[in-house]
Amino acid sequence: MSKNHVSRRQFLNYTLTGVGGFMAAGMLMPMVRFAVDPVLKHTGGSDFIATPQKVSDITNVPTRVDFTFTQQDAWYESEVTNSAWVFKDDKGEIIALSPVCKHLGCTVDWNADKANPDHFYCPCHGGLYSKDGTNIPGTPPIAPLDVYPFQEKDGYLYLGKAEPRKEA
Ligand code: FES
Numbered sequence: 001m002s003k004n005h006v007s008r009r010q011f012l013n014y015t016l017t018g019v020g021g022f023m024a025a026g027m028l029m030p031m032v033r034f035a036v037d038p039v040l041k042h043t044g045g046s047d048f049i050a051t052p053q054k055v056s057d058i059t060n061v062p063t064r065v066d067f068t069f070t071q072q073d074a075w076y077e078s079e080v081t082n083s084a085w086v087f088k089d090d091k092g093e094i095i096a097l098s099p100v101c102k103h104l105g106c107t108v109d110w111n112a113d114k115a116n117p118d119h120f121y122c123p124c125h126g127g128l129y130s131k132d133g134t135n136i137p138g139t140p141p142i143a144p145l146d147v148y149p150f151q152e153k154d155g156y157l158y159l160g161k162a163e164p165r166k167e168a
Pocket of ligand 1: 101102103104105106122123124125126127140141
């Protein structure tokens with residue numbers, strides 16, 4: 001007969017350790033799951049956000065288009081409203097510019113400076129941009145306005161995430 005028999009004390013130790021571990025795992029799993037849940041969640045869907053702007057209504061005059069979407073920040077969900085200046089250029093192509101000034105982030109307005117008509121104007125420090133979003137030398141902004149990629153779906157304009165303009 002083998003001398004490797006398990007004593008009553010060892011048996012109880014093994015059993016209690018096993019049961020304790022099983023119970024601890026049962027308690028910890030929901031906590032771990034809760035902690036990493038936003039990371040595991042698949043957001044899915046498109047990165048383009050619907051706007052109320054009908055593509056057929058876009059003219060060559062920049063029009064401010066506001067659009068709202070739900071932003072998920074870890075466990076916090078909030079409604080965010082962004083804007084774009086949307087128009088058609090001389091070739092009839094749609095341009096959607098970010099209104100965020102590239103100097104210190106104020107909001108630019110179209111045609112708001114009487115001394116510089118047909119420009120985007122930033123009231124914070126007098127920043128100026130031409131209609132295509134190019135910053136005017138001699139004013140504070142040091143880069144062109146960001147550009148939204150866009151799509152057309154069911155006749156409406158959808159906008160992606162604004163990005164710095166790519167130089168040709
Ligand atoms: S923030 Fe626009 S010019 Fe300074």
